[in-house]
Amino acid sequence: MLTRHARPGVLRKALKLGVQGFVSKAAEPAHITEVIAALHAGRRWIDPEVSALAVVDDCPLTDREVDVLRVTADGYSVADIAARLHLAEGTVRNYLSNAMRKTQTRTRHEAARYAREHDWL
Template identity: 60%
Template sequence: MIRVLIADDETLLRSAIASLLDMGESLEVVAQARDGAEAVELAAGHDPDVVLLDLEMPRLDGIEAARRILARRPEQAVVLLTRHGRPGVLRAALAAGVRGFLPKSVDPGELERVIVHVHGGRRWIDADISAAAMMDDCPLTDRELDVLRLTTDGFSVREISDHLYLASGTVRNYLSSAMQKTGGRSRHLAARIANERGWL
């Protein structure tokens, strides 16, 4: 049996996914988390074979939860589910070490196949999201995207530096570069422009 941890702040959806996966012969849901921080805790306590994370969750989003889970256990298979398959999000997920990236509209049967697939050590990226990423012309680096993403979340420069373990001056340099590339007159405007273009 492949042991699965599910994390989603929407209780009804999380329970429905768990019920569907438990109906299969090869999968067993061993834990359910209500947010990203709880997912990190439960992953450490249960050591599941596959972790299924929603992208948008309270306390920690799916990408940050994946980073922390994989920092503790680099071989962990992680699948990210999202309503917004933007190229920038896909890049951040892959950089974090996520093996699967799927829209929340995925068919239950395909979700089960993807879980089995990534448990075998392979990657699975939704074809439409992958195609959009290939056509993307984002000029921003991963670090510039990171600081803009945290700006969108309402973090101050000091909080961004603490979150990313960077000096405040380094964060300001990344923000300045991102502002220049996007044409935004402030970091908040740069973040909004990047978000509107699907880079975040």
């Protein structure tokens, strides 16, 4: 996966989906070429810095809370979030409430901003 979102939360999600390689688009072209060659040879390659952050990451949010906050950060309403994630609006409100409690924020937008600043999204 070549991504501009080389953060621990994105790495964890990518690994759950079966990604064998994970590198930032900001990497030097020669490095990206080396990673592609390693993957082509059947090896796995994960950015060591992002991997280290993912290991020590102390994100208290569940995967679903992260999903809801990610869509919230895009500016969608609760109804739109529910539709996009195939959830009931009440379920979205519960996830948002839990995320706000865990991040000690007052609004869902503050919670999303907090999560993004901590590289949880």
